[in-house]
Amino acid sequence: MTTAPRPAPVPTEATQAFWDATAQGVLLVQRCSACRRTQSIPRPFCRHCGAESPSWERSAGLGSIYTFTVNHRAANAHMADQLPYVVAVVQLDEGARLMANIVGTPPEAVRIGDRVRVRFLPLSETLSLPQFEPMGSP
Numbered sequence: 001m002t003t004a005p006r007p008a009p010v011p012t013e014a015t016q017a018f019w020d021a022t023a024q025g026v027l028l029v030q031r032c033s034a035c036r037r038t039q040s041i042p043r044p045f046c047r048h049c050g051a052e053s054p055s056w057e058r059s060a061g062l063g064s065i066y067t068f069t070v071n072h073r074a075a076n077a078h079m080a081d082q083l084p085y086v087v088a089v090v091q092l093d094e095g096a097r098l099m100a101n102i103v104g105t106p107p108e109a110v111r112i113g114d115r116v117r118v119r120f121l122p123l124s125e126t127l128s129l130p131q132f133e134p135m136g137s138p
């Protein structure tokens, strides 16, 4: 059985810095200079108050599972080899939330509120995908 390549995110002007950082094993969030709140899914404006040009800040990569689902049907040929897999919204300790896979644990063991830490799955030399694993993982 051949494994299809995993579809990779396509960086945009607003997300390029985020993806450049992932290739270095660094997770970035944006912090608004006006309301001081954070956001992930980078944008050229603050999703909370609309102020422009939020600044980049390094995340510690620690958070907890805000919500999740276990996929039993794959979104693409690559993920068909990964079934079942967990897609979660992770609440980072900095406040921002982002969607990512939970790996390194059986899907049935995942619970809302579980503490997780980021790890990076290299997709190319210029881009890695943030994923999260339970804090108790070796």
Ligand SMILES: [Zn+2]
Binding pocket: 032, 033, 034, 035, 036, 037, 046, 047, 048, 049, 050, 051
């Ligand atoms: Zn703001």
